[in-house]
Every structure is written in structure tokens, then in C-alpha cells.
Amino acid sequence: MNVCVLGLGEVGLPSARYILEKNMKVFGYDINEDAVGRAKKLGIEATTDWRKIPFSQVYIICVYAGLKNDSPDFSSIYEVCRKIVEKKRETSTSEKCLISIESKIIPGLCRKLYEEIFKRHVYLVHVPHRFWGGDPVRHGVRQSRVIGAVDDASLRKGWAFYNDLLRIPLHKVSSIEVAEMSKISEQAFRYIQIAFAEELKMVCNELGMNFDELRIACNTKWNIEIPEARDGIGGHCLPKDSRYFTSLTGLARLVQSAMQVYDAYKKMIRKLK
Ligand SMILES: NC(=O)c1ccc[n+]([C@@H]2O[C@H](COP(=O)([O-])OP(=O)(O)OC[C@H]3O[C@@H](n4cnc5c(N)ncnc54)[C@H](O)[C@@H]3O)[C@@H](O)[C@H]2O)c1
Structure with missing residues (x-):
């Protein structure tokens, strides 16, 4: 299984490393050369060149989304989602991949991306990170997290990936909006x-x-x-x-x-x- 982590910052980098330790094939993508360099040092196949990332069964979105004039700005999340759609198109695959948004967002965004960008041809979950750099062992990647999904099939896929493969304890909620x-x-x-x-x-x-x-x-x-x-x-x-x-x-x-x-x-x- 190929797993691609998009955004290799404070949260994405330890996530990619953790998945690598679980013996999965991990690719990392970031627009920042330094972030890519740090990932490479940990043995992650990372790049700033999206064309070099192969089609992956799982995409984990950890890019930073901020504020613009004090209002939420999710342009970075839109950008990477469009890239995933492009990749799917280029490889002409009908395989449905799992998209997990770990970045912090607001209610409604995941469903909007699912409908408008992915046109429902993916499984989509939101598993917001609770990472705290002050104690990455107890409060790092492997700590209890909330999971919500756009539908039951996505929830089953997300659960299998996070709970069964990554051994991350999950608290399931009835809708992706509650998770957001x-x-x-x-x-x-x-x-x-x-x-x-x-x-x-x-x-x-x-x-x-x-x-x-x-x-x-x-x-x-x-x-x-x-x-x-x-x-x-x-x-x-x-x-x-x-x-x-x-x-x-x-x-x-x-x-x-x-x-x-x-x-x-x-x-x-x-x-x-
Ligand atoms: N830092 C924390 O302790 C923490 C904890 C929980 C959740 N989060 C959330 O996780 C997300 C990431 O936070 P972070 O602290 O890792 O941020 P960060 O700034 O450390 O890292 C984000 C990375 O995303 C990359 N990036 C930005 N736009 C991109 C794009 N369009 N394409 C590819 N890469 C792009 C940046 O170059 C950077 O390396 C945020 O939503 C944040 O709120 C952070």
C-alpha cells in the first residue's frame, strides 16, 4: 500500500515517520525544500515535485491552513486536493483512494471537498490531529483521536487504516461535521x-x-x-x-x-x- 503525506511540517513529518515505522511505503510531498530535506533524512521518499509522487491508496493531508484577514483560509487544502484529483486522472485509475484530512478545518469543508473536488470518487475521513510537540511520545501521532466520515464506507476504510493498521485509538462520531x-x-x-x-x-x-x-x-x-x-x-x-x-x-x-x-x-x- 502506498501512503502519501501532504505537508511535512510539525504534524505531517512525525505522521509520515510513524507510518514508515509500520512498514508501509510512504511518500511525502511539500512545497518547502527544507521540510522535504528533513523528511528525506528520516528515510521518507519526499519531494517538492508532485509528478514524482505515484498514485497512492491513502493520502493524508497535513498542510497548514491559516487565516486571511482574520477569516479561515483553506486555499492550501483545496490546492492539494486538486492535485490528488489530477493524479487520479493521470493514472486513469478507477480505484477509490482514502483521503484523510488531519489539518484543522471548520464544519462543512470536508463534505464540500468530497462533493465539489472529489465528485464522491474517494473515501473521505477527518481525523484531526492532537499533536503536541512538547510531549511527542504521549501526545504525538499515536494518541486517541476523533474520526468522522462522509459515509459508512469511508468510515470503514478510515477505521481499518487508523485503528487496524496504525493502531491509533479512535473515537467514532456520527458525522464528519461533528469531527470537524x-x-x-x-x-x-x-x-x-x-x-x-x-x-x-x-x-x-x-x-x-x-x-x-x-x-x-x-x-x-x-x-x-x-x-x-x-x-x-x-x-x-x-x-x-x-x-x-x-x-x-x-x-x-x-x-x-x-x-x-x-x-x-x-x-x-x-x-x-
Ligand atoms: N503543530 C501542532 O501542534 C498541531 C497540532 C494539531 C493539529 N495541527 C494542525 O495540523 C496542520 C498542520 O500544522 P503544522 O503545525 O504541521 O504546520 P507547519 O507549518 O509546521 O507545516 C505545514 C507544512 O505544510 C506545507 N504546505 C503548506 N501549503 C502547502 C501546499 N499547498 N502544498 C504542499 N505543502 C504545503 C508547508 O510548507 C509546511 O511544511 C494545521 O492545520 C494545524 O492546525 C497542528
Whole structure:
């Protein structure tokens, strides 16, 4: 079985390596020469030249999708999906491949790609990544993940690949939209938790109270877990994914407020430096 990983960054590279370790034939594709170089060093057949990638039975999409003017921008995902369709056409195969989108997206995108780009001639699942570079052993590729699919046949294919072959524990949901929503909800929830810690720290500063002592005291209660308030909300993912969340409806008032808290906190930190 050929498996092609598209996007060999923080998430795609360890995924490709993990699949290689499971003795599958892995090809990697990225537009960035450095990313390709890193993959090659790990023994992955990687390239920036899409023509060199053979038809694969499984395509795993791990490209970075970001924001444009604060709105979700999935152009990179569209681009690689079109490339897969091209490859299928070139090889004139009628074989239906499995497409797994691991990048974070918003509800509705997978079904749109399935209908408009793939014209339903693929199996399509969404298995959003929960990768955390701080602890890649416990929170890396092989950790419990949510899986959703566009139909039952896709779910069976996705399950067989992730659960049976890769041994990744899965939580199945009834629709691909729930899987899409699950990831950005996890992220928005985490964003709010951190923003609360930051707000509490600002209140403590105003009151002349020690935030760390207060936090530890509160956390002795069984259902309280206030995180630390460090230099802000780190990484690029939490702020981006929370924007995905607020882009969905006008109802995300709590997440919107958390963003305002975070802005105020950043200003305070800048002043203290
Ligand atoms: N980094 C994390 O901890 C983490 C955790 C969970 C989920 N995710 C999600 O996984 C996805 C990838 O994140 P990442 O952190 O690996 O990003 P990254 O920036 O480290 O890597 C993305 C890679 O995709 C490549 N790429 C971009 N556009 C491309 C295109 N059109 N064709 C081919 N390659 C392209 C880039 O060159 C880059 O090497 C994102 O949706 C992110 O939100 C990231």
C-alpha cells in the first residue's frame, strides 16, 4: 500500500515517520525544500515535485491552513486536493483512494471537498490531529483521536487504516461535521481556560496579590484546574483555531471576550518587559 503525506511540517513529518515505522511505503510531498530535506533524512521518499509522487491508496493531508484577514483560509487544502484529483486522472485509475484530512478545518469543508473536488470518487475521513510537540511520545501521532466520515464506507476504510493498521485509538462520531467541530471546540475551550488565567493574573496584579499562590490554592479543589498564565497563548494554533470557532456564528461571545482578555494581557506583558 502506498501512503502519501501532504505537508511535512510539525504534524505531517512525525505522521509520515510513524507510518514508515509500520512498514508501509510512504511518500511525502511539500512545497518547502527544507521540510522535504528533513523528511528525506528520516528515510521518507519526499519531494517538492508532485509528478514524482505515484498514485497512492491513502493520502493524508497535513498542510497548514491559516487565516486571511482574520477569516479561515483553506486555499492550501483545496490546492492539494486538486492535485490528488489530477493524479487520479493521470493514472486513469478507477480505484477509490482514502483521503484523510488531519489539518484543522471548520464544519462543512470536508463534505464540500468530497462533493465539489472529489465528485464522491474517494473515501473521505477527518481525523484531526492532537499533536503536541512538547510531549511527542504521549501526545504525538499515536494518541486517541476523533474520526468522522462522509459515509459508512469511508468510515470503514478510515477505521481499518487508523485503528487496524496504525493502531491509533479512535473515537467514532456520527458525522464528519461533528469531527470537524470537535477539534476547534477543544481548541476554543483551551483558549478560554488560558484567557481566564490571564484575566485572573491581571486582577491579582491590580489587587497586589500573588497569582501563583492563589492559583495553587484554587486548584486544590477537585474540579478546578486553572492553568498557568505565562507569556501569553503560545503557538500559532490556539489563536487561529479560536478564530475558526468565532467565524461560524455570531454566538461565540465567550471566545470573543477571551480574545479581548488576551489582547489586554499581551499589552500588560509588553509594559512589564
Ligand atoms: N503543530 C501542532 O501542534 C498541531 C497540532 C494539531 C493539529 N495541527 C494542525 O495540523 C496542520 C498542520 O500544522 P503544522 O503545525 O504541521 O504546520 P507547519 O507549518 O509546521 O507545516 C505545514 C507544512 O505544510 C506545507 N504546505 C503548506 N501549503 C502547502 C501546499 N499547498 N502544498 C504542499 N505543502 C504545503 C508547508 O510548507 C509546511 O511544511 C494545521 O492545520 C494545524 O492546525 C497542528
